[in-house]
Amino acid sequence: MNIKYRIHRVLSVEHNPFLLDHVIGGNSVLPMTCAAAWLANLCEQVSPGYAFFCMKDFRVTKGIIFDNTLADEYLLDIEHVESSDDTELALSAKVWSKNERGKPHYHYSTTVVLRKIIPASPYYKTFNLTEDQALAQYKPYQDGTLFHGTSFQGVKQILNMTPDKLTIRCVTPNLTRKQQGQFPVQTLNPYMSDVQFQAMVIWARYFHQAGSLPLFMAKGEQYRKAIPGQVVYVTMDVQASSDSKLVADMYVHDKDGFVYSQVFGAEVAISKRLNSLFQR
Structure with missing residues (x-):
């Protein structure tokens, strides 16, 4: 039973x-x-x-x-x-x-x-940390792309972005225990995971001029935790997209490509009606 x-x-x-x-x-x-x-x-x-x-x-x-x-x-x-x-x-x-x-x-x-035993971190082969200077002044928390306040502002730089891929440099959020409330960081850090999903919101706004919200995740795996304040990279690989939906795989990895966590088949709903709701 x-x-x-x-x-x-x-x-x-x-x-x-x-x-x-x-x-x-x-x-x-x-x-x-x-x-x-x-x-x-x-x-x-x-x-x-x-x-x-x-x-x-x-x-x-x-x-x-x-x-x-x-x-x-x-x-x-x-x-x-x-x-x-x-x-x-x-x-x-x-x-x-x-x-x-x-x-x-x-x-x-x-x-x-x-x-009982977590597998060793896999290696993500196709990461690209090349900086696109045209994106250097892009400020997603200030321009309405991302609605997130200080606790979730882990995206520090958009390194590169194409219709098929996005790479961002991030810093793992460092919330006090009081700020975390009923959702403390344990094995899974929800605040860093949120930063990971912000990659999809950035991409949807850039290519569709619309906000987006998460609906589904086919699979998510964690191999190791990033330390609060640590620099990590999030790479997103687009699997499918339309004016109303984005499906992507995402990897949180270090500068050498070794994975902290990875998500497959993440899906967000895209809608221009969200744009005004994202204003802070």
Whole structure:
């Protein structure tokens, strides 16, 4: 019989100061990466001896907005899935809430894979750290491309950008424990992961003149953690794009191409209606 867990949590901006730096259209919004870290951390906590390695089929069904739609509490359901041996565990995880009529609203769902031993970092061969001087003055946090406040401003320079690829130089965010609130950095750092996903927002704005928000991630793997304040690089490889959607793979790596984390099949919705909401 599969082991099941249910955790109840009440959320507020007051208990999560970083949310003041993640505001869209006047309201704080929980970053997708914080929801992912929330589930990964809880799966670790109920699985002693195992550490987060991978997340599969992460889906945003209904994001959490801190307005009058905020639920009184959120429920996290975790269930062990069959594993091939004792070196790896797979757990299904989801976040949901109840509306005023008691009906469920599903917010996020995924499968979390934990391992006793994390594999060595792979090498990303096709990275390119060449600087395009035409992009040197591009300031995504100041020009409305990115809505993120100080806690999430890890993008320091756009090195190069084409219809097929984007490379940015970043510094891992360094939030105090108080700022992190109910979403502390453990194995997975949601604040650095958010910086990674900002690459997609930059690309969508540059080539489609439109804002974008995350919907889905086919797979994400972490091999090692970047230290707060450390310089890292994010490379994004475009897999498919249209006026309404971008699908890409992304790699956080060092200057030599060795990977910290990588994401495959990340998908964002693109819409010009988001442009005005991204203004700070």
